[in-house]
Amino acid sequence: MKADVFFFDYSGDRGVLSGLEKLCTASSILKGIPEGGSVAVKLHMGELGNISYLRPVFVRRLVDLVKKRGGKPFVTDTVALYPGGRTTERKYLSTAAFNGYVEESVGAPIVIADGNGDEGVPVPVENRLQGCDLREIGIASRINEADFLLVLSHVKGHMITGFGGAVKNLAMGCVAREAKKEQHRANPPLLDEARCDGCEACIRICPAKALTMKGGKPDREAEKCIFCSTCLFACDSGAFQWERGNKERFQLYLAHAASVVMQRFRGRIGFINFLQDITPCCDCAAPAGRALVPDMGILASLDPVAIDRASLDMIDKAVAIDGSGLPEGPDRMGRLHNVDSLVQLRSAERLGLGSMDYRLLEHTDSSA
Ligand code: SF4
């Protein structure tokens, strides 16, 4: 059965915020909010230095809508695995404020869902596809406690998964640090010794102190490594690389983590994808690059697989911005990053998260 995906098109002179409100009404994505229930409004509030993350003004309108429906919203995300401005609750709150995310702007408290070293609420991964050995996923405690989850995803490129949307937001964004590490384990940076000149830059930057020099080359202690790939980015010689098959494996893991979060909230979850500022790299990157295609609009659905598939299809059909380097044809975001980015959606569909088959319903009310 086709899943419904609702679309508010930016083309034409229509108010975007009122369009967003009407999109929520048409798609019924807020219908499952229980009266007086807590609502986790989950989004990425941007890495320090990133400028293409979702604007707080959209979140404010959605927070107001949640309140109108009787819910008690809080705006939330989880800490990052790698070094930067979001590694701890304190740092993330400071970065969020710098990026315009404070209670006064969004109308609800900002809560870091796995703050203070929270290890998450462990949930076994019961249904596993071949190639995935994830046993358990720790859902970030403050998200797990919520009565309803509203997932807001800024759709953009991603160096490992090709793109990031609703499925990735569930899988990586709603879980605690250890569960992030377990997913990243699927795609470790691998050393090509022939390219290494022994400069030790990777040793100095590794946040887990997992690298030591042995015979003039870095040697990784697997138990210490958190699979953040900071060493890969630090190496000017390109000696660390990701193996292509592992990028697909990483997506398989993503789909399993997403399915755990989805099971927790089934019937009490809604998704909104924002197709704007579609950069080659994700909101964790600073800079994330220039936009690849013009801004398109906003999608809403109850189905994370369908909304991501619709997002990718729209990007595939868009006219690329001159000089963006975006390849033509199917899965152009995946091909930009040398990966089959549909693996996460095919795997998620097989795990029962949703359907790749969808019906696009355009919101055409011109009174917005
Ligand atoms: S940064 Fe690169 S070149 Fe330098 S030691 Fe590490 S792997 Fe070798």
Ligand code: SF4
């Ligand atoms: S060895 Fe590389 S991937 Fe592992 S923790 Fe250190 S920087 Fe991160």
